[in-house]
Amino acid sequence: MTEHSVHAGDRLAASALVERLFNSEEARADPYPLYRALREADPVHVTDNGRVFLTRYDDCAAMLRNPGLVAQSETWMDSASPGWRNHPAVVQNIESILFRDPPVHTRLRRLVNRSFTPRRVARMRDDIAQLVGASLDRFADEGADGSAVNAYEVLASSLPIAVVGTLIGIPRQDWAVLHEPVSAVMQVVEVGVGPDRLDRADEGATALNAYFEDLIAQRRRNPCADIISDLVATADAGGDPADGGTGMTETELLRMVILLFGAGVDTTVGLLANGLVAFLDNPQQAKLLREEPGLAEAAVNEVLRYDSPTHVIVRVADEGAVVAGVPVPKYSTVFAISGAAHRDPEQFRDPDTFDITRRGTSVLSFSGGIHFCVGAPLARLEAEVFFPALLDRFPRLALADRPVRRGYVVRGYDSLPVTVI
Numbered sequence: 001m002t003e004h005s006v007h008a009g010d011r012l013a014a015s016a017l018v019e020r021l022f023n024s025e026e027a028r029a030d031p032y033p034l035y036r037a038l039r040e041a042d043p044v045h046v047t048d049n050g051r052v053f054l055t056r057y058d059d060c061a062a063m064l065r066n067p068g069l070v071a072q073s074e075t076w077m078d079s080a081s082p083g084w085r086n087h088p089a090v091v092q093n094i095e096s097i098l099f100r101d102p103p104v105h106t107r108l109r110r111l112v113n114r115s116f117t118p119r120r121v122a123r124m125r126d127d128i129a130q131l132v133g134a135s136l137d138r139f140a141d142e143g144a145d146g147s148a149v150n151a152y153e154v155l156a157s158s159l160p161i162a163v164v165g166t167l168i169g170i171p172r173q174d175w176a177v178l179h180e181p182v183s184a185v186m187q188v189v190e191v192g193v194g195p196d197r198l199d200r201a202d203e204g205a206t207a208l209n210a211y212f213e214d215l216i217a218q219r220r221r222n223p224c225a226d227i228i229s230d231l232v233a234t235a236d237a238g239g240d241p242a243d244g245g246t247g248m249t250e251t252e253l254l255r256m257v258i259l260l261f262g263a264g265v266d267t268t269v270g271l272l273a274n275g276l277v278a279f280l281d282n283p284q285q286a287k288l289l290r291e292e293p294g295l296a297e298a299a300v301n302e303v304l305r306y307d308s309p310t311h312v313i314v315r316v317a318d319e320g321a322v323v324a325g326v327p328v329p330k331y332s333t334v335f336a337i338s339g340a341a342h343r344d345p346e347q348f349r350d351p352d353t354f355d356i357t358r359r360g361t362s363v364l365s366f367s368g369g370i371h372f373c374v375g376a377p378l379a380r381l382e383a384e385v386f387f388p389a390l391l392d393r394f395p396r397l398a399l400a401d402r403p404v405r406r407g408y409v410v411r412g413y414d415s416l417p418v419t420v421i
Contacts, residue, residue, distance in 0.1 A: 014042035018053055021337075021408070022191045028405045031311065032352065035340035044324040050332035052323050055340035057347035057364075059324040063336045064313065064368030068321030068328075071099045071371070076316050076331060088209065089188045089201035095251060096259045098371065105370060107246060111238070112256060112374055115230035121167070121377045128163055128385050135159040135386075136393050143420040148400035151276060152416035156183060156269045163382055164264030164375075168257065169219065169226025174211070178261070181207045186266040189409050212257050228257055260375065268379045270309025270412040271365075272386055275300070277416070278307055279391060280399055282354045286391050289356060293388040299356040300383040301363060304342075306354045308365040311339030312409045338364040339411070394420045 017038040021027045027034055038045065039055040046052050054060050063069060077084050077094055084090045093099065097108045135158040143149040157179050165175045181204030187197045216232060223229040235253045239245025248256065279286040289299050313336045317328040328334060341364055343351040348361070366373035373379075390397070400417040 010041040011045070014038055014045040014053075015047060017041065018045065018047070028408050028411075031339060031408065032343055035337065035343055038337075039340055039344065044326055046326060046328075050329050052326065052328055052332065052334045054324060054334070054336050055344070056324075057341040057344040060313075060336035060338055060341040060364055061362075061368065063315060063323060063334060064364065064371070066315070066321070066323065068318050069315035069323070069334055070101050070318050071105075072314060072316055072333075073099060073101070079331065080333075087188070087198060087202050088205035089185045089198070092185065092205045092209070092255065092258060093188060096255045097252075098259065102370070104241075107241065108248065108252060108256065109370065109374075111234050111246075111248060112231070112260070114234055115227045116260065116374050118377045120227075121381060124163070124167060124378075125381060125385065127166055128382055129389075131159060131162045131166070132382075132385050132389050134162070136389060139394065139418075139420050143418070146419060146421055148417040148419055150415055151418045152269065152273050152403075152413040155272050156265070159272065159386070160265045160268035160379075160382060164261055164268075164378065167227060167378065168261055168264075169224055169228040170215070170261070178208070178211065179265075180204065182262045182265050185262060186410060187407070190407055191409060208258050208262070209254065212254055212261075216253060216257065227260070231256060263373070264375050264378060266412070267309045267410060268382055270410060271300075271303065271379055271383055273413055273416055274307040274309055274411065275303035275383060275387055276390065276397075276418075277399075277403065278303055278354050279387070280397065280418075285354055285356050289388055290391045290395070293392075295356050296384040296388050297380075298358065298361075299387055300380055301361045302354060302356045302358050303383065303387075304363040304365040305348065305358075305361050306342070307411070308339055308342060308363065309411055310365055310409070311411055312337055313364070313367055336364070396421055 017034055021031060021034050035055055038053070043056045044052065044054060044059060054063055072094065074094055084094065097105060097112070100108060135154065138154050138158050139149055139151070142154065157176060161175050161179055165172070170178070184200040184204035185208065187193055188201045215228060219229045219232050223233065231253060235248035238247025241247065241249060279289070289295055315334045317330055317332045317334060319330050321328045323334050342348070345351050366376040398419050400419045403413050403417070404415040406412050406414040
């Protein structure tokens with residue numbers, strides 16, 4: 001479908017739907033009816049200013065591997081958002097590997113892949129089981145008298161931060177200290193983030209920079225058996241890229257460590273919390289997983305499809321880019337709305353049904369192509385251990401009140417009150 005084949009009324013309706021998606025409480029609470037309406041009105045919606053919004057699964061999947069699309073580079077940011085360099089939280093994101101293209105991306109990805117391996121993650125299963133048990137103990141202790149427990153806060157402060165902290169090499173006593181700045185920094189990915197949240201994000205980024213600069217210096221003096229020490233050794237051994245070396249600059253190293261930590265916390269909390277609510281809303285599926293814990297891997301895939309913690313992936317058009325058959329001007333932004341793609345009836349039977357026996361599901365939650373998330377195996381493993389353990393430990397788990405959603409691009413909660421007895 002091209003822009004010119006869409007009825008004018010449908011195109012106008014689609015523009016209104018996009019506005020509601022990115023600027024309404026309605027979208028934060030439940031974006032899926034809006035996704036369906038946008039896909040039906042104009043699945044390849046091109047705005048008057050050249051932005052492209054994709055809602056079909058095949059179009060979104062192809063976008064992630066389209067060689068005519070690139071990351072949101074510093075040069076592009078200088079044009080699209082002047083003044084971005086005045087915000088440490090935005091700088092922290094834009095200077096990370098997520099916003100680098102080859103050959104820089106290739107060099108950085110090769111280095112991090114040497115340390116953050118699936119085998120290393122798999123060896124953490126026993127550690128993760130212990131950390132899950134400790135997190136569930138928190139649920140039990142806080143809800144022992146029948147009072148409500150904020151499940152999102154418990155998860156954010158006790159599980160993913162402990163798992164990734166253990167793997168990367170962050171001292172246990174610092175986990176709780178880092179929870180708040182990491183959560184604040186992640187808010188900059190939201191569209192139209194307000195000045196108050198941006199200020200808190202900048203404060204968080206400044207704190208994270210100082211903390212990890214010190215930790216990297218410690219590991220350089222006294223290496224340990226952790227990913228930070230591995231990255232420091234690998235970066236130093238390769239030599240300075242400015243002189244033709246294959247290592248990392250000090251800024252690249254800092255950004256890499258912060259990204260691995262931050263991305264391993266916030267989006268994984270969203271995965272666990274969104275899945276918790278999906279199971280509470282679908283008690284027969286919870287019963288099924290309780291009776292058949294071997295379904296855990298399929299259950300995680302279904303949570304990622306049904307209510308993913310990430311809903312939007314953005315790329316920028318390079319010279320001569322074509323997206324879903326539509327020519328896109330250079331520097332135009334292309335939005336793959338993966339949350340909509342995961343409910344595409346052309347790809348998934350009964351897409352609005354939560355079904356942990358679903359097979360053959362391929363999700364876009366971890367992006368794709370060269371930018372596929374290096375931490376995907378860790379997030380999946382955490383969730384595979386967590387969901388069966390949670391449902392087995394607390395068979396009477398229930399919502400205590402209406403949850404309060406936070407974010408749209410990264411979908412999570414401000415409050416998720418539950419009772420455990």
